[in-house]
Amino acid sequence: MxxxxxxxxxxxxxxxxxxxxxxxxxxxxxxxxxxxxxxxxxxxxxxxxxxxxxxxxxxxxxxxxxxxxxxxxxxxxxxxxxxxxxxxxxxxxxxxxxxxxxxxxxxxxxxxxxxxxxxxxxxxxxxxxxxxxxxxxxxRLGPEPWDPAFDGPSLRAYVNARRRFVKTLLLSQRPVAGVGNIYADEALWRAQVHPQSRRLTRVQADLLAQAVRDVLAEGVAHGGTTLRDYRDADGAEGANQYRLDCYGRGGAPCHRCGTELRQTVVDARGTTFCPSCQRR
Ligand SMILES: [Zn+2]
Structure with a gap:
């Protein structure tokens, strides 16, 4: 990788x-x-x-x-x-x-x-x-992930009003602040939402909002993800890169169902997802 x-x-x-x-x-x-x-x-x-x-x-x-x-x-x-x-x-x-x-x-x-x-x-x-x-x-940043203003209904309203790919909207920082490519792929995988979905059901939106909060909190708990350049204030690498379920694992088996994870491009961003668990 x-x-x-x-x-x-x-x-x-x-x-x-x-x-x-x-x-x-x-x-x-x-x-x-x-x-x-x-x-x-x-x-x-x-x-x-x-x-x-x-x-x-x-x-x-x-x-x-x-x-x-x-x-x-x-x-x-x-x-x-x-x-x-x-x-x-x-x-x-x-x-x-x-x-x-x-x-x-x-x-x-x-x-x-x-x-x-x-x-x-x-x-x-x-x-x-x-x-x-x-x-x-x-x-123009949206709410922090743990702000009560960010929840399933707010995320669903944002996505369903725009009809753009849900991953692109997560990366926009508008429905919620702080998510980039790594944690977007992780949250979508965990919530079993296809990155190119343009609409979310109530259940999907609730799961995705919770997954966003969870993957970010776990990332903090493990000192961040170091793929290449990131170092903390002491110059040390994070440890979350050893815990990723989806991002960067294209071709490897899904940790949930065993299907080979697929690597694609969504609005110019490299994207990994499970074609079995994350259906459109
Ligand atoms: Zn799967």
């Missing part, structure tokens, strides 16, 4: 968030550097602020910033893109700067928060707290 692309999804971002929260809250940013690209130059605007919180929406990390005095609360928004890695380490002024460093923030206790991103699909922004007008994808 060869994976050329992997976009961190909710479980990977949440894993990083949980690691960073205790390490960053309370630290003051005394200086910053950014790679000269509009995707990263906002990083320097965090200088002088103190970290008040480390949150997440969908696949975005939201670092709450207080101050400096007289300035309203802001947020440092980080999207990991495909190869982004965020971590805290002791400052080492003698070490050279990695060619893949895109932003770094000096902390008042002698540590540094670093954002490395080989392929530069990531993004760093500093915005007034809660003001995501510059970040349209973040501004």
């Amino acid at each position: 060869r994976h050329t692309l992997q976009m961190p999804e909710l479980p990977e971002v949440e894993t990083v968030r949980r690691q960073l929260e205790p390490r960053l809250v309370g630290a003051a940013v005394t200086g910053a550097w950014a790679f000269p690209s509009p995707k990263f130059t906002d990083a320097t605007a965090a200088t002088g602020a103190r970290v008040a919180a480390v949150g997440r929406r969908g696949k975005y990390l939201l670092v709450g910033l207080d101050g400096p005095p007289g300035r309203p609360a802001r947020e440092l928004v980080v999207h990991l893109g495909m190869t982004g890695r965020l971590g805290v380490r002791p400052a080492d002024p003698g070490a050279g700067r990695s060619p893949y460093l895109r932003a770094c923030w000096d902390l008042d206790d002698g540590r540094v928060l670093e954002f490395h991103d080989v392929r530069r699909f990531g993004r760093v922004a500093v915005v007034p707290a809660g003001d995501y007008g510059r970040l349209t994808t973040l501004a």
Whole structure:
């Protein structure tokens, strides 16, 4: 199995968030550097602020910033893109700067928060707290999977009103935030819904909403899925890749019925499903 692309999804971002929260809250940013690209130059605007919180929406990390005095609360928004890695380490002024460093923030206790991103699909922004007008994808995110606003009836209403492939709609971040290609395939397999269904029954929608919540929660519990580039805030791989039932298993037997899983393309996204368990 060869994976050329992997976009961190909710479980990977949440894993990083949980690691960073205790390490960053309370630290003051005394200086910053950014790679000269509009995707990263906002990083320097965090200088002088103190970290008040480390949150997440969908696949975005939201670092709450207080101050400096007289300035309203802001947020440092980080999207990991495909190869982004965020971590805290002791400052080492003698070490050279990695060619893949895109932003770094000096902390008042002698540590540094670093954002490395080989392929530069990531993004760093500093915005007034809660003001995501510059970040349209973040501004338009649907509810978090555990928000009561996301349930079987809301998912069914969304899908059945649009009549597009259910997998495409899951990836759109609109009916629910945080699902990407891996967890979409896993949830559809678990709920026994064909990825190219354009309508959901009440029963299917209830099963799929629950499956979305379950596969994401299990992904978090196992530190995320590492296929290629994803690493947590300590540089370690996740373990959820050893637990996948469907994604990336095309040609292998279905864990439920033994039928060979089929690999196809749905709206340009590689997709695996069971032709026996997931009928249209
Ligand atoms: Zn099957």
